[in-house]
Amino acid sequence: MSQMQSVERQLREMILALEIGPGERLTERWIEGRFGASRTPVRAALLRLETEGLVGRDGRGWTVSPINLAELEQIAVYREAVEVAALRLTCMHAERGAIDVIEAMLDSCDENTPREEWHRVGMDFHIELARLSGNEFLFRAVRDAMTRLSRARWLEVRDETALGRAWLEHRAILAAARLGQADEAARLLSAHITGSRGRLVTSLANDRRGLRARGFAVVAA
Amino acid sequence: MSQMQSVERQLREMILALEIGPGERLTERWIEGRFGASRTPVRAALLRLETEGLVGRDGRGWTVSPINLAELEQIAVYREAVEVAALRLTCMHAERGAIDVIEAMLDSCDENTPREEWHRVGMDFHIELARLSGNEFLFRAVRDAMTRLSRARWLEVRDETALGRAWLEHRAILAAARLGQADEAARLLSAHITGSRGRLVTSLANDRRGLRARGFAVVAA
């Protein structure tokens, strides 16, 4: 694996895992030293992560993108558009086996599963479901949106019941898709996304003080 | 303006204007010499253009992305999803004046307007309409999709009647949006996109031999 891709991957993981906090400043030289690479691959990584919205320019320098509540709401709207479109396509030519694989993902989580795994599977459920549409651009759009949302979802204060409800909704969506009921599946997915958007933004807004205390830049809606 | 942005902009324009043909190989050294910049800004430009889908990796080197008919169809589906979603948002909070500005864009084209101007305005109509949604991500998605489609639209063999029909459809969409009739506007836009997608792909498929003769790589659907 080239260093270029390696730096990009490692830096992305650090940002998504909040090891580098939202709003933190980045210098190319620090990254260079941190990953033992020279500036060429570092720059390539920053340029790529910029298009993913994970880092941004701050005048002359770079910063890890802050959590922006207004932006999160816009992403959720965007996500709903592309994810519902993908799901409708999937309903048209749903393959039994493919949907079973997604369902198995959900089954893999139980009460003994660590929280971070629930988090990851919850994201992958939506991404893999979009992949089934067969439309590369809808798939990429969903994956990109989920990536942009993932740090915020990680910060969200979620109770157990919320996770349980999400899983029930996921299963209901799959059931409708399996039967090819596009309108019903779309309705369920829209409700699921709208609901989780509301809870996400509310939770972050309520905990904004706490998040700032942890050094995380959180921009209001 | 920094050279980084300058090289990126100039190279993008050359590719979109087909001055560098789809499928053509690019070497960093050639670009370097062509624009009088060093490899650092050249590589930054290539990395950015790669995310826009205008250039791609070909093993170790770079190529201008070929026209891919299957991909064009997928982009059109993606575009329909995001553009319709944006239009629905616009209908919710449509400002009179903003829509008038878009209409003025259409008015600026008459029988004396050069073909390339019609082409540009036809694209900008959709992009600016999406901007009115107020959702940055839907807007970017539409702009990105239109960029990816633009080379193909430029190659399309269009008769005068097709352009006239497109303008009529554009005006009908604006009329519905002005009245806040979201469903009607969405229906018209969907039909407009679906229709132009069909004509675009048909035209390119029919002229594929001629396009290849001009040195343009055109991948079948």
Added chain:
DNA sequence: GATACCATTTTGGGATACCAAACTGGTATC
């Protein structure tokens, strides 16, 4: 004539040197 093989060139990935602009910290001035 086709093919296998080798020397040469080209090319992208990476490292490093240099520069101008921005930032920093301290100092002098009021």
Added chain:
DNA sequence: GATACCAGTTTGGTATCCCAAAATGGTATC
């Protein structure tokens, strides 16, 4: 004490150099 100012440092933008891998082209062999 506040502020204007200046020297030193940091930092991103750019140019250049090096290298290994891949492409190229010619040649010897069958």
